[in-house]
Amino acid sequence: MKEQASVPLADWREFSPLEMQQRATEFYEDVRRRRTVRDFSARAVPRELIETALRAAGTAPSGANLQPWHFVAVSQPDCKRRIRVAAEAEEKEFYEHRASAEWLEALKPLGTDTNKPFLETAPWLIAVFLRKYDIRADGSKVKHYYPAESTGLATGLLITALHRAGLACLTHTPSPMSFLNEILDRPKSERPFLLLVTGYPADDARVPDISRKPLNDYVSFIED
Ligand code: IYR
Helix, strand or coil: CCCCCCCCCCCCCCCCHHHHHHHHHHHHHHHCCCCECCCECCCCCCHHHHHHHHHHHCCCCCHHHCCCEEEEEECCHHHHHHHHHHHHHHHHHHHHHHCCHHHHHHHHHHCCCCCCCHHHHCCEEEEEEEECEEECCCCCEEECCCHHHHHHHHHHHHHHHHHHHCCEEEEECCCCCCHHHHHHCCCCCEEEEEEEEEECECCCCCCCCCCCCCHHHHCCCCCC
16 A cells, blocks of 8 residues: 555544443433524624634545535625525525425425525524535646535534534525525535524524434444
């Protein structure tokens, strides 16, 4: 095998088996409280908190370590308004024409509709872009590997980091989302992946009465 530059695994920490189980349980107890929120408060959230969560997102593993993502964090009211107007236009098409009866039926428990006030109320919108390829100085393309998986992993870390910081969020996917390239001035090599709405929940926020599958419904073990 070719020699590659490497460094010792210096930051690794080992825990006792008891601590490991405690840490796993604590983490689970914390993330199981996370709920997708659609009613946001206008209460401000400092940029630094968003930045720290984005640093966590940037630690995600990625195909060939090419880190094929870009995040645009928007707090500017005028920009949020333009995003809301464009998203609601797409949603109107979706709910009135594009969505199949089966899809609308699946969405019923969530109680969603074309109205997206949270796109203006919430203090931050984080648009996640998947970078399909990079462009070298000579204009040639650098291919990215597993960009959807990589960006999904980074987004999962971001959602978890925001939750741990004490913020609520909504994974929002107006479809199609190409208006985000225009409004946020991103190149065509980037595909909008999703829009993460984040901030504090409104005082009277409510969430759908839905539950998560028990472990046995989504996990199988193969053991001796
Ligand atoms: N984008 C629409 C519809 C929607 C689709 C799915 I899949 C959801 O899990 C939730 C909503 C909307 O935001 O209303």
